[in-house]
Amino acid sequence: MRVGLTYDLRDDYRALGGFSEDALAEFDSPETIDALEQALAANGCRVERIGHIRSLASRLVAGESWDLVFNICEGVAGRNREAQVPALLEAYNISYVFSDPLTLSVTLDKAVAKRLVRDAGLPTAPFSVIENDADARACSLAFPVFVKPLAEGTGKGCERASKASDRKALLSAARSLRARFNQPAIAEPFLPGREFTVGVVGNAAAARIIAVLEIVLLQNAEPDVYSFENKELCESRVEYHLADDAEARAAGATALAAYRTLGCRDGARLDLRSDAGGVPQFLEVNPLAGLHPTHSDLPILASLSGMSYETLIGEILQAAKLRTGVGLVQSKRRRRIPA
Ligand SMILES: Nc1ncnc2c1ncn2[C@@H]1O[C@H](COP(=O)(O)OP(=O)(O)O)[C@@H](O)[C@H]1O
Ligand SMILES: [Mg+2]
Numbered sequence: 001m002r003v004g005l006t007y008d009l010r011d012d013y014r015a016l017g018g019f020s021e022d023a024l025a026e027f028d029s030p031e032t033i034d035a036l037e038q039a040l041a042a043n044g045c046r047v048e049r050i051g052h053i054r055s056l057a058s059r060l061v062a063g064e065s066w067d068l069v070f071n072i073c074e075g076v077a078g079r080n081r082e083a084q085v086p087a088l089l090e091a092y093n094i095s096y097v098f099s100d101p102l103t104l105s106v107t108l109d110k111a112v113a114k115r116l117v118r119d120a121g122l123p124t125a126p127f128s129v130i131e132n133d134a135d136a137r138a139c140s141l142a143f144p145v146f147v148k149p150l151a152e153g154t155g156k157g158c159e160r161a162s163k164a165s166d167r168k169a170l171l172s173a174a175r176s177l178r179a180r181f182n183q184p185a186i187a188e189p190f191l192p193g194r195e196f197t198v199g200v201v202g203n204a205a206a207a208r209i210i211a212v213l214e215i216v217l218l219q220n221a222e223p224d225v226y227s228f229e230n231k232e233l234c235e236s237r238v239e240y241h242l243a244d245d246a247e248a249r250a251a252g253a254t255a256l257a258a259y260r261t262l263g264c265r266d267g268a269r270l271d272l273r274s275d276a277g278g279v280p281q282f283l284e285v286n287p288l289a290g291l292h293p294t295h296s297d298l299p300i301l302a303s304l305s306g307m308s309y310e311t312l313i314g315e316i317l318q319a320a321k322l323r324t325g326v327g328l329v330q331s332k333r334r335r336r337i338p339a
Contacts, residue, residue, distance in 0.1 A: 215297075
């Protein structure tokens with residue numbers, strides 16, 4: 001099976017020029033692409049590197065095609081940036097791994113995702129979208145609140161100042177986030193409880209939890225928040241362990257239900273944090289979860305639960321094959337040959 005690999009490498013965008021380092025923060029490192037290529041090859045794929053959307057576009061226009069595209073492009077601009085590669089692939093009728101454009105857009109906007117999750121009756125904290133100072137003044141949430149950019153990832157803009165204990169702090173934090181990220185901010189009550197991230201693979205009724213990972217910040221970490229800096233320096237600042245007590249299982253159940261509600265496909269990672277009563281609240285879903293073999297949360301939780309990187313990628317690939325039918329025809333034919 002010929003599998004194209006679409007991805008956004010920091011160096012490719014640096015070479016194009018005109019992008020800030022902040023805009024490239026979520027992009028992948030060459031080690032991730034090497035590891036992914038090897039894992040796909042080990043799962044029987046003939047891998048062709050495609051790279052970013054511009055490279056994909058020119059190859060499509062030149063008439064190239066693939067049986068399946070394994071897409072991990074984060075995109076560059078706007079809240080639909082993750083949807084762009086899948087939308088282009090759909091226009092050319094090419095099947096791809098992971099969620100479709102609607103899910104990728106809906107989940108990048110944390111408020112839209114939370115509205116759908118709340119509508120499904122799942123626990124997610126109340127929130128306020130802050131587009132200007134008037135919104136911050138009108139915000140009726142009880143303090144302390146946590147304020148972050150509406151449509152970012154990797155802990156960007158989630159930092160010490162995100163925890164605002166009064167209205168003045170909220171006004172100033174929201175102002176600074178809006179200016180830095182050029183988008184509205186979202187405020188929620190500060191959730192003081194345990195933090196979980198849940199890995200899911202598969203589709204619809206067959207979707208299943210790989211494991212629930214608890215994230216524990218060490219003494220030397222930036223306090224209270226699994227921030228961009230804490231993530232970057234996770235090897236020395238964060239302790240990860242699998243959790244299977246009642247609260248962790250509740251986090252898993254909410255995560256799996258949110259995965260299905262939001263129409264996630266093939267695999268994803270969902271973040272939750274508990275309120276003061278110990279009830280895990282949906283924060284957000286990462287339908288394009290980081291896939292660095294040792295540094296990203298999904299491979300970390302898979303590995304702690306005894307699933308190798310190769311098997312994790314194999315499970316995601318298998319989910320996409322079952323969903324699309326791509327790569328299954330040959331084995332069906334084989335089964336029909338009498339023994
Ligand atoms: N309402 C909240 N209360 C407490 N901490 C929060 C809240 N929202 C986010 N955080 C902290 O910020 C981190 C990043 O937030 P998240 O919504 O997952 O955004 P990102 O897309 O950047 O990962 C979380 O892992 C958590 O530590
Ligand atoms: Mg997160």
